[in-house]
Amino acid sequence: MRVREAMTRDVAIINAEENLQQAARMMAVMDTGILPVGDEGRLVGMLSDRDIAVRAVAGGKGPDTKVRDVMSSEVMYCFDDQEIEDVTDNMGDIQVRRLPVLNRDKELVGIISLGDIALTDGSGAATALRGIARPSAQHNPGGA
Structure with a gap:
């Protein structure tokens, strides 16, 4: 099965110059914890809502802070024509629960989440979740 068959297509994009209050409102209305950022x-x-909490609020930044100042700029993504199995393996390896989906022209066409994958392939979602749930080097500096 291809990513395009399971992804969520209705994706809102926030501009990098918008502020965190606008982003949080957008997340609340859409009932989502993540927004792609465009420029x-x-x-x-x-x-992500975690970016807002950890990078902004915990760092003393206010609601007028630009999205650009707290977003994750290293974007991992997949293509809509990739096999879901390959993408779920990758999600486990890079420890993410969601990926933006691009077409081959590199235009955003959706988001794929573990929830989307679970609805189509429960075993693939379980495999990815095992990879995501393992402690990263940041949380397990000794490696054991």
């Missing part, structure tokens, strides 16, 4: 038609980052 001049390009995907330039992802903003």
